[in-house]
Amino acid sequence: MAVYRDDVAGLIKTLRHRGVNIDFAYAREDRRYLSEYGATEVVATIGIAVATTLTTDLVKSIVLTAWQRARSSLGPSCPDDEVNEAHVTVKIAEIVRTE
Incomplete structure (x- = not known):
């Protein structure tokens, strides 16, 4: 052969x-x-790239969540300048007046 x-x-x-x-x-x-250049190699390469990206994003999300939870558990010891920099947008869809 x-x-x-x-x-x-x-x-x-x-x-x-x-x-x-x-x-x-x-x-x-x-x-x-x-x-x-068979499909097996292409699919494997794409799969590894996606898994690596998802893993990296997952680790970043876990670390960020743990960091925010630790900061919130410290309470008022958080510096004021960080709080003043937060941008908050409020949209009121309906106002109901009661007596």
Whole structure:
């Protein structure tokens, strides 16, 4: 059994079209083609990239949550300048007056 790269078949056909007398060393039933860029490698690469990104974001979120919980448990010892810098937007959709 002979194993050829997947682009060799196109090369042989092009050379035949240009008049070169060329053929494979093995019969059609005795040769296989190997693709260097199969879907398995592409899917694995994308999966690893997504998993790495999700893992990084997850770790960042856990650390940020733990940090905020620790700061809130300290209570009023938080510096005033950090509180004054917070931007708050309030939108009132309906006002109901009662006696």
